Amino acid sequence: TGRMPFSAKGDLLYIHILEEEPEYPSYVSATAKSFVSGLMTKSMRDRLDFGFDGSGLVRPKPQNKSKRTVGKRSSMNRHGYTVRTHPFWDDFEWTKLETFSMAAPFTPSFRDFADTNNFITYDDDSNNDVSFMMGENQQQSFTPSQRGYTLKDVNVAGKKRFSTDTSEMEKLFKDF
Structure with missing residues (x-):
């Protein structure tokens, strides 16, 4: 609904x-x-x-x-x-x-594999209950790619968690 x-x-x-x-x-x-x-x-x-x-x-x-x-x-x-x-x-x-023969009801478009623009964003300023958890000064109403970040930029404890080489992903999704 x-x-x-x-x-x-x-x-x-x-x-x-x-x-x-x-x-x-x-x-x-x-x-x-x-x-x-x-x-x-x-x-x-x-x-x-x-x-x-x-x-x-x-x-x-x-x-x-x-x-x-x-x-x-x-x-x-x-x-x-x-x-x-x-x-x-x-x-x-x-x-x-x-059998994976069902057509998808929706196929999103995207710039690259790190694009998060298909995710819904919320203006958290209207929901003050969440602001204390995220910090007052954080950019809360944007997805990472809207802020200019991609999955390739993520580091955890100084170690790169995602490869900058997208060729493997492109092979997997070449038919889509």
Whole structure:
């Protein structure tokens, strides 16, 4: 929906998360609500997951959709589904994903492999809660490449952590 499920400042945000249920816009389908609510269920035992026994990691077998209902019970959780078997994903082509034959829904453009301009930047001046962690005088509303830094400039404890030779990366991504 493009917005956070809960909003408040300070401790009130934690109270909302622990005690309230999110509100969904009217255009969100019942299946989507069931899926998202299943991920955010407060009780870990009832939460929609990948299955404690690993069964959620296996591609679901095709089922008769008319026999499935959102919210049916099973021993796994109150939803009766794992993340992959939830009806939200009924039309998703898991085989294409697993065989890397699915087209990407979005392909970002970039100048080079160290370009971070596709990342969202936030004006942290409007969020004073974060400023104490980052320092008052830091450039907080820019990504590293917008400040002129690239991954090649990063040093950790005096040791270069990223190579300045991009030929290896160019080989890996030549088809993209």
